[in-house]
Amino acid sequence: MSVLDSLSEELSALDSAKLLRVRRTVQAVAGATLRVDGRDMLAFCGNDYLGLSQHPAVVEAAQQAAARWGVGATASPLVCGHSASHEALEAELAQFLGLPRALYFASGFTANVGLVPTLVGRGDAVFCDALNHASLIDGARLSRAQIAVYPHADLESLGRQLQASTARRKLIVTDAVFSMDGDIAALPQLLRLAEQYDALLLVDDAHGFGVLGAGGRGIAEHWGVQSPRLILMGTLSKAAGSAGAFVAGDARVVELVMQRARSYIFATTSPAMVTEALRASLRVIQTEGWRRQRLQSHAARLRAALADRTDVGKLLPSITPIQPLLIGENAQALERMARLWEQGIWVPAIRPPTVPAGTARLRISLSAAHSDADMERLIAALVTKV
Ligand SMILES: *Cc1c(COP(=O)(O)O)cnc(C)c1O
Numbered sequence: 001m002s003v004l005d006s007l008s009e010e011l012s013a014l015d016s017a018k019l020l021r022v023r024r025t026v027q028a029v030a031g032a033t034l035r036v037d038g039r040d041m042l043a044f045c046g047n048d049y050l051g052l053s054q055h056p057a058v059v060e061a062a063q064q065a066a067a068r069w070g071v072g073a074t075a076s077p078l079v080c081g082h083s084a085s086h087e088a089l090e091a092e093l094a095q096f097l098g099l100p101r102a103l104y105f106a107s108g109f110t111a112n113v114g115l116v117p118t119l120v121g122r123g124d125a126v127f128c129d130a131l132n133h134a135s136l137i138d139g140a141r142l143s144r145a146q147i148a149v150y151p152h153a154d155l156e157s158l159g160r161q162l163q164a165s166t167a168r169r170k171l172i173v174t175d176a177v178f179s180m181d182g183d184i185a186a187l188p189q190l191l192r193l194a195e196q197y198d199a200l201l202l203v204d205d206a207h208g209f210g211v212l213g214a215g216g217r218g219i220a221e222h223w224g225v226q227s228p229r230l231i232l233m234g235t236l237s238k239a240a241g242s243a244g245a246f247v248a249g250d251a252r253v254v255e256l257v258m259q260r261a262r263s264y265i266f267a268t269t270s271p272a273m274v275t276e277a278l279r280a281s282l283r284v285i286q287t288e289g290w291r292r293q294r295l296q297s298h299a300a301r302l303r304a305a306l307a308d309r310t311d312v313g314k315l316l317p318s319i320t321p322i323q324p325l326l327i328g329e330n331a332q333a334l335e336r337m338a339r340l341w342e343q344g345i346w347v348p349a350i351r352p353p354t355v356p357a358g359t360a361r362l363r364i365s366l367s368a369a370h371s372d373a374d375m376e377r378l379i380a381a382l383v384t385k386v
Contacts, residue, residue, distance in 0.1 A: 052241030210239025
């Protein structure tokens with residue numbers, strides 16, 4: 001068998017296991033409505049939690065920056081890609097978060113892949129929640145540190161693992177909001193463990209930044225905690241509506257990341273049209289608090305409507321825009337997704353191996369771009385009898 005035949009065989013195996021993925025092509029966007037195959041679909045699948053990806057002030061900032069700076073950064077930040085716009089964005093992010101320093105990365109995935117190996121290496125240990133994002137897992141593997149996985153949210157188990165470890169440097173790594181469940185990491189207890197065992201704590205706030213906390217500062221504001229041991233990473237591709245990520249925290253840690261993270265040093269940074277869009281988003285996050293309130297009221301409305309409808313499915317406990325409706329069997333989840341699709345509503349079904357066997361679910365993702373009428377439409381479609 002030739003090497004190319006072995007690749008086709010791998011594809012056929014995926015196909016037979018019904019694991020082949022297909023992309024749907026979006027032909028137009030208007031708020032939370034996406035046109036697919038010529039049909040307008042009300043979407044509950046994106047991560048644009050505050051509806052900022054199409055905010056007029058954000059779009060205009062990008063347009064003006066494109067005219068002024070062009071559409072490419074031309075180089076990595078340590079060569080000549082770091083513009084006054086990148087510099088200003090980092091200062092504004094640090095100020096907003098109330099942290100000494102922030103560093104901008106062109107994507108969240110590459111930020112994590114660069115961060116973990118910067119903080120730990122051979123002879124060190126990294127302690128990971130079992131449900132951490134793929135980018136954190138890949139970062140841990142690249143680091144060559146010993147990897148200890150603790151069962152999801154099981155801090156007793158984490159404590160035992162930390163106690164047993166003789167590693168030189170210890171790093172605890174967790175998602176802030178778990179992306180398939182919508183639950184929130186217990187930051188105060190995690191920090192206490194970090195202090196007790198002299199560890200660092202890296203928290204991926206991809207789904208909390210812009211959303212959690214009264215001011216939208218994310219997981220740390222939600223819990224009201226601060227610590228130089230806490231290294232905060234957040235994506236700017238979700239609630240901030242554009243692209244990229246930040247790493248923020250103690251100035252020494254951030255400086256080391258800038259000096260060492262390979263995905264920072266050897267990648268072209270985002271064009272200034274992205275960083276200017278993000279500066280505008282950051283202003284909107286601070287001035288339009290009604291977006292977070294609307295998100296909360298949408299979640300409350302959905303949860304109230306489904307509270308006594310065990311026949312419809314069980315919403316996992318979540319105060320975040322991620323509202324997973326537990327179905328159980330894969331076929332049933334797919335059928336529910338198809339039924340919603342027929343009604344012009346796009347909610348993704350999530351199946352193993354993304355989630356544990358027997359816990360297939362509809363992952364409903366809410367946005368301030370949804371109207372009250374959109375929410376009523378979703379609820380009516382969810383409770384419709386087969
Ligand atoms: C989306 C996501 C990332 C990756 O961020 P991108 O900006 O999309 O590359 C990392 N971590 C978590 C938890 C995410 O949900």
